[in-house]
Amino acid sequence: MKPAALVLGGGAFGLASALELRSRGWKVTLLDAGTIPHPDAASTDISKVVRMDYGRDAQYTAMGLLSLRRWRQWNEQWGENLYHEDGFLIMTGGPMQEGSFERESHDFLAGQGHVLETKNPEDLRRHHPQWNAERCFSGYLNPQGGWAESGRVVMRLKEQALKAGVRVHEAVRFGSWLMEHGRMAGMRDAGGAEWRADITVAAMGAWTTEHLPWLGDRLWATAQPVFHFRPEDPGAWRAPQFPVWAADIGTTGWYGFPANAQGVVKVANHGSGRRVRASEARVMPEGEEGRFRSFLRRTFPALAEAPAAASRICLYGDSFDGHFFIDHDPEHPGLFVAAGDSGHAFKFTPVLGELVADGVEGRPNPWLARFAWREAAGRGAESARATG
Ligand SMILES: Cc1cc2nc3c(=O)[nH]c(=O)nc-3n(C[C@H](O)[C@H](O)[C@H](O)COP(=O)(O)OP(=O)(O)OC[C@H]3O[C@@H](n4cnc5c(N)ncnc54)[C@H](O)[C@@H]3O)c2cc1C
Numbered sequence: 261m262k263p264a265a266l267v268l269g270g271g272a273f274g275l276a277s278a279l280e281l282r283s284r285g286w287k288v289t290l291l292d293a294g295t296i297p298h299p300d301a302a303s304t305d306i307s308k309v310v311r312m313d314y315g316r317d318a319q320y321t322a323m324g325l326l327s328l329r330r331w332r333q334w335n336e337q338w339g340e341n342l343y344h345e346d347g348f349l350i351m352t353g354g355p356m357q358e359g360s361f362e363r364e365s366h367d368f369l370a371g372q373g374h375v376l377e378t379k380n381p382e383d384l385r386r387h388h389p390q391w392n393a394e395r396c397f398s399g400y401l402n403p404q405g406g407w408a409e410s411g412r413v414v415m416r417l418k419e420q421a422l423k424a425g426v427r428v429h430e431a432v433r434f435g436s437w438l439m440e441h442g443r444m445a446g447m448r449d450a451g452g453a454e455w456r457a458d459i460t461v462a463a464m465g466a467w468t469t470e471h472l473p474w475l476g477d478r479l480w481a482t483a484q485p486v487f488h489f490r491p492e493d494p495g496a497w498r499a500p501q502f503p504v505w506a507a508d509i510g511t512t513g514w515y516g517f518p519a520n521a522q523g524v525v526k527v528a529n530h531g532s533g534r535r536v537r538a539s540e541a542r543v544m545p546e547g548e549e550g551r552f553r554s555f556l557r558r559t560f561p562a563l564a565e566a567p568a569a570a571s572r573i574c575l576y577g578d579s580f581d582g583h584f585f586i587d588h589d590p591e592h593p594g595l596f597v598a599a600g601d602s603g604h605a606f607k608f609t610p611v612l613g614e615l616v617a618d619g620v621e622g623r624p625n626p627w628l629a630r631f632a633w634r635e636a637a638g639r640g641a642e643s644a645r646a647t648g
Contacts, residue, residue, distance in 0.1 A: 262285055262286060262287050263286055263287070263458040263459070264286065264287040264288075264289070264456070264457040264458050264459075265278075265281050265286045265287070265288050265289070265457055265458065265459050265460075265461060265620070266289050266290075266291070266446050266447065266455050266456070266457035266459070266460045266461070267281075267288060267289070267290040267291070267460075267461045267463060268290075268291055268292075268434075268447065268460065268461065268462050268463060268464055268471075269290075269291075269292060269462070269463035269464040269465060269467075270290060270291075270292035270296035270297070270298065270301075270414070270418065270428070270430070271297075271298070271301045271302060271303035271304075271414065271463065271465050272302075272303040272410075272413075272414065272417075272601075272605060272606050272609045272612060273463035273465070273598045273599065273601070273605065273612055273616070274290060274292070274461070274463035274464075274598075275290070275296075275414065275417040275418060275421055276417065276609050276610075276612040276613035276616070277461050277463055277598055277612065277613050277616040277617065277620075278290045278421050278426045278428075278613075279417065279420060279421050279424060279426070279613055280613030280614055280616065280617040281461075281613075281616075281617050281620065282421070282424045282425060282426050283424065284617055284621070288421075288425075288426045288427070289426070289427040289428075289429070289455060289457065290421065290426055290427070290428045290429070291429045291430075291432040291447075291449075291455060292428075292429075292430050292431070292432065293431070293432065293433050293434060293464075293467075294430065294431060295430050295431065296414065296415075296418050296428065296430055297411050297414040297415060297418075300538075300542065300575075301414075301465060302465050302466065302574055302575055302576065302577070302601065302603075302606070303410050303411070303413075303414050303465075303606060304410065304411045304414060305410050305411055305486070305526075305572070305574060306409060306410070306411065306488065306520055306522075306524065306526060307407045307408065307409060307410060307517045307520060307526050308407060308408050308410040308606040308607060309348070309405075309406075309407055309504055309515065309517075309607060310324075310327065310328065310331055310343060310405060310406055310407060310408050310606075310607040311324060311348045311402070311405040311406075311504075311607060312324030312325045312327075312328060312369070312374075312402070312404060312405060313348060313350060313365040313369065313402055313405065314365065315361050315364035315365050315368065316364045316365075316367075316368045318368075319627060319630060321368065321369070321372075322627075323608050323611055323627060324607065324608070325404075326610070326611055327607055327608050327609070327610045327611050328345075328404055328405065330610030330611065331343035331345075331408065331610055332345070333610075334413075334416075334610065338416055342408055342409045342412050342413050342416065343406065343407070343408045343409075343413075344406045344407050344408070344409075344499075344518075345403075345404070345405070345406040346406040346407065346498075346499035346500070346503040346504055346518055347401050347402060347403045347404075347405060347406060347499060347500070347503040347504065348401070348402045348404075348405035348406065348503065348504045348505070348506070349379070349388065349399065349400075349401045349402075349503050349504065349505045349506070350362050350365065350366075350399045350400060350401075350402070350505070350506045350509070351379065351384075351391065351396040351397075351398070351399035351505065351506070351507055351508070352396070352397065352398060352399055352507075352508050352510075353395060353396060353397055353507075353508050354397050354398070355397060355398055356398050356399065356400075360510055361509065361510030362398075362399055362400070362510065366378070366400050369402065374402070374404065375403070376400045376401065376402050376403075377400060377401040377403070378398070378399070378400045379398065379399045379400055379401060380397070380398055381393035381394070381396065381397060384396060387500070387501060388501050388502065389501065390496065390497060390501065390502050390560050390562060390563070391559065391560065392558065392559050392560065392561055395558055395559060396507065396559065401503065405504065406499075406503070406504055407504050407517050407518070408606065408607070408609075409520070410606055413609065417609075432449050432453075432455075433449055433450035433451075434447060434449065434450065434471055435447065435448040435449045435450045435451070435452065436448050437460075437471075437595075438454060438455075438456065442593070443593045443594040444460050444589075444592050444593065444594030444595040445457070445460075445594060446460055447460065458594070459594060459595075459596055459620055460594060460595050460596065461596045461597075461598055461616065461620065462595060462596065462597050462598065462599065463598040463599065463616075464599065465538070465575070465577045465599065465601065466481035466482075466538040466575035466576065466577040467481075467538040467539065467577075468577055468597070468599040468600075469481070470537065470538055470539055472589075472595075472597065474591065475585075475597070477580070477636045478579060478580050478585070478600075478634075478635070478636045479577060479578065479579055479580075479585065479599060479600050480535055480578050481535065481536050481537060481538040481575045481576070481577060481578070482532075482533035482534065482535055482536070482575065482576040482578045482603075483533055483534045483535075483536045483542070483573050483574075483575055484528065484529065484530075484531070484533045484573070484574050484575070484576060484603065485528070485529065485544060485545070485548045485552075485571065485572075485573060486526060486527075486528045486571065486572045486573075486574055487526070487527050487528075487548075487549065487552050487568055487570075487571045488524045488525070488526050488527075488568065488569040488570040488571065488572075489524070489525045489526075489527065489556075489563055489566040489567070489568055489569065490523060490524055490525075490566055490567050490568075490569040491519065491523070491525060491562070491563055491566045492566070494519035494523030494524075494525070495519075496562075497518055497519040497525050497563070498518045498519050499518050502518045502519070503518060504516070504517055504518065505517075507555075507559050509530060512529075512531075512555075513529040513530040513531035514527070514529055514530075514555055514559070515527075515528060515529075515530060516528060524569050524570075525563060525566070527552055527555075527556070527563075529552075530603060533576060533578075536575065538575055542572075542573035543573065544571055544573055548571075549568060549571065553565075576601065576602055576603035577599050577600055577601045577602070578600070578602050578603070579599075579600030579602050580636040581634075582602045582604075583600065583602070583630050583631060584598075584599070584600045584601060584602070584605060584630075584631045585597050585598070585599050585600035585631060585633070586598050586615050586616055586619050586628060586631035586632075587619055587628070587631060587632050587633040588619070588620075588633070589633065590633055596616070596619065596620050597633075598612070598616045598619075600631075611627075615627060615628060615631065619631075
């Protein structure tokens with residue numbers, strides 16, 4: 261009899277896992293506490309950065325490179341581009357310092373033979389006039405990279421999952437875990453219905469510790485603000501002159517996107533954020549819009565007064581070291597955790613399914629060692645941002 265898997269969570273981790281397990285012959289049921297795409301899910305947004313630039317981190321760089329190849333294949337399969345290879349422009353306010361994220365990424369990728377275009381203020385004035393060249397001194401453009409329309413990707417993956425025979429149930433609220441003979445046997449929902457399986461994959465993103473409280477010392481939810489601006493002439497805010505960008509991201513966290521088809525330019529900050537409970541109301545702190553606009557005044561002056569089309573508090577499922585958790589829970593046999601995205605997992609959606617399925621089946625995968633079950637040790641989440 262084919263083994264049965266219960267996947268909790270219809271975001272990037274959950275859908276990728278369900279599709280891969282199904283392709284390996286598992287009977288798969290996927291539940292989400294809300295609709296898929298869920299409006300509050302991290303995977304649900306207009307865009308996410310897809311890149312391979314990760315400093316000198318060989319594993320994330322390799323995962324990024326393989327993901328890029330597969331994003332291109334997905335575009336072909338879908339017959340439309342939900343991944344836009346507009347390039348990734350990484351700039352910094354001074355020379356690219358030794359040891360900086362910018363310098364490390366540049367030298368590591370160039371060392372691997374990737375073709376990068378270094379940039380100076382003159383290049384910005386000529387090719388990327390939206391940038392304040394007085395303030396941005398050096399950096400590079402990686403033509404391999406861009407952005408994915410994340411919410412639409414989630415919709416596509418759900419359709420694919422249904423087509424592949426994954427049983428997808430939405431708006432199923434958690435009740436309690438089903439434990440039998442010391443083993444996790446599934447979940448009883450808030451209505452009392454039982455969902456049983458041989459393995460339960462918890463892919464609940466920032467909500468993970470609300471249902472797995474014993475992970476509270478290693479995983480937590482962090483609130484991050486996002487703003488969407490509507491410039492008068494969106495054409496001036498598209499690639500090639502305005503690709504996906506990062507502005508001193510290693511020290512300030514600022515990054516953003518070209519205008520999408522609706523003419524909206526998204527700006528976000530990969531900073532330390534605020535620790536929150538995932539189920540609490542999402543409130544944009546006072547002064548955030550002002551903080552974003554003062555950054556824009558310094559860096560993209562022509563965007564600073566554009567009306568805000570929307571804003572959102574999105575949650576990272578942070579881990580203590582910034583790396584994902586993809587492993588069996590040794591204290592709860594029958595439970596597999598796929599979480600701890602730490603604000604940087606969406607780009608890897610094309611490889612996440614394989615990682616989770618190899619982990620579930622105990623197949624060797626050299627990339628899994630980093631994501632294995634571990635205790636909280638050493639530095640806090642904040643210092644992990646540099647590689648995130
Ligand atoms: C502001 C922001 C910007 C980001 N930018 C980038 C980027 O540019 N590039 C990048 O690669 N990554 C980025 N990320 C990270 C990326 O969004 C996440 O890594 C990824 O989306 C996480 O996917 P997930 O499936 O773990 O979580 P989610 O997408 O949050 O999905 C979790 C799902 O679980 C469901 N759920 C919760 N509890 C239950 C339950 N009890 N039962 C059933 N279902 C449940 C939820 O409804 C939700 O649908 C960003 C994240 C944020 C917040």
